[in-house]
Amino acid sequence: MKSLFNLLFLGSVLTGFAQNSPELKEADKILALFENIEQFENASSDEVTEHSSVYGITSENWDTENVKIDYDTKASFPLQIAFKDSNYVSPIGRDKVITSRFGWRWGRAHRGIDIDLVTGDSLYAMFDGIVRFANYSSGHGRTVVVRHYNGVETLYAHLSSYGVQANDTVRAGDFLGKGGRSGNARGSHLHLEMTYKGVHINPEYLLKFDENNDVNASELWVTKKWTRPELHSSRRQSKLELLTTEEELEAYLERPTEVYIVRKGDTLSRISAKNNVSITALCKTNHIRKNSTLRIGQKLVIEKTL
Numbered sequence: 001m002k003s004l005f006n007l008l009f010l011g012s013v014l015t016g017f018a019q020n021s022p023e024l025k026e027a028d029k030i031l032a033l034f035e036n037i038e039q040f041e042n043a044s045s046d047e048v049t050e051h052s053s054v055y056g057i058t059s060e061n062w063d064t065e066n067v068k069i070d071y072d073t074k075a076s077f078p079l080q081i082a083f084k085d086s087n088y089v090s091p092i093g094r095d096k097v098i099t100s101r102f103g104w105r106w107g108r109a110h111r112g113i114d115i116d117l118v119t120g121d122s123l124y125a126m127f128d129g130i131v132r133f134a135n136y137s138s139g140h141g142r143t144v145v146v147r148h149y150n151g152v153e154t155l156y157a158h159l160s161s162y163g164v165q166a167n168d169t170v171r172a173g174d175f176l177g178k179g180g181r182s183g184n185a186r187g188s189h190l191h192l193e194m195t196y197k198g199v200h201i202n203p204e205y206l207l208k209f210d211e212n213n214d215v216n217a218s219e220l221w222v223t224k225k226w227t228r229p230e231l232h233s234s235r236r237q238s239k240l241e242l243l244t245t246e247e248e249l250e251a252y253l254e255r256p257t258e259v260y261i262v263r264k265g266d267t268l269s270r271i272s273a274k275n276n277v278s279i280t281a282l283c284k285t286n287h288i289r290k291n292s293t294l295r296i297g298q299k300l301v302i303e304k305t306l
């Protein structure tokens with residue numbers, strides 16, 4: 001009886017504000033986050049509030065003119081990213097060949113990953129969301145940015161043509177445009193970025209780029225380490241250590257600082273690559289210079305990056 005009442009109540013909310021009402025939009029949107037009306041009906045009020053706050057994605061710093069935004073509220077670390085589904089839709093319709101990763105490249109930061117394609121290949125939205133930007137951006141060329149309901153934005157760059165406009169609502173798998181090599185691109189490829197409140201996250205910490213299109217976990221804690229290109233190499237996948245629960249996060253935070261003992265043949269760049277830590281950071285933490293000679297058996301502190 002209670003559920004019938006809820007259903008009727010919901011029905012009246014939806015029909016009662018039928019015309020262009022913000023209330024309807026809100027109810028409709030909240031409903032869209034649940035699989036069906038039963039789920040919505042059985043949800044606690046906390047769950048509904050939670051979903052609606054997640055849903056209000058255009059409410060914060062919605063800017064269709066600029067790729068880069070200064071958010072009023074900054075991301076605080078470690079930040080938590082949640083995914084509604086365990087899969088995403090591949091942005092391209094062919095096997096994903098990663099030609100360059102999130103990391104340090106040619107002496108500068110590469111804040112996305114490059115996926116090989118042929119000019120004219122269709123590109124697809126990876127998750128449901130709303131197109132925030134579809135315009136030319138220097139460097140990135142023709143670019144589409146989609147904001148998703150978990151707050152993450154995906155950016156698709158170097159397009160040859162657009163299939164969407166800013167403010168379009170898209171479902172995962174919807175056509176966004178065609179890939180190409182506009183802007184600063186050495187050859188045709190998709191440059192894909194993932195950000196949260198403007199902070200770039202290594203996409204490989206969040207998603208698996210294989211044929212199954214799995215997200216790495218439904219909930220992930222992102223430490224600063226995964227947002228700093230200088231701690232990663234564009235040529236090699238960084239060792240993944242996923243923090244999926246609060247317990248794992250706490251254990252990570254409580255872990256003592258790691259010490260690395262220099263072995264025969266080690267160089268600073270090798271130690272840096274092995275431990276996912278930049279040479280600059282290694283030098284700073286250990287008060288040594290980039291050209292310092294390392295002794296076998298020497299202990300180096302590996303700074304833990306939150």
Ligand SMILES: [Zn+2]
Nearest residue numbers: 112113114191
């Ligand atoms: Zn790139």
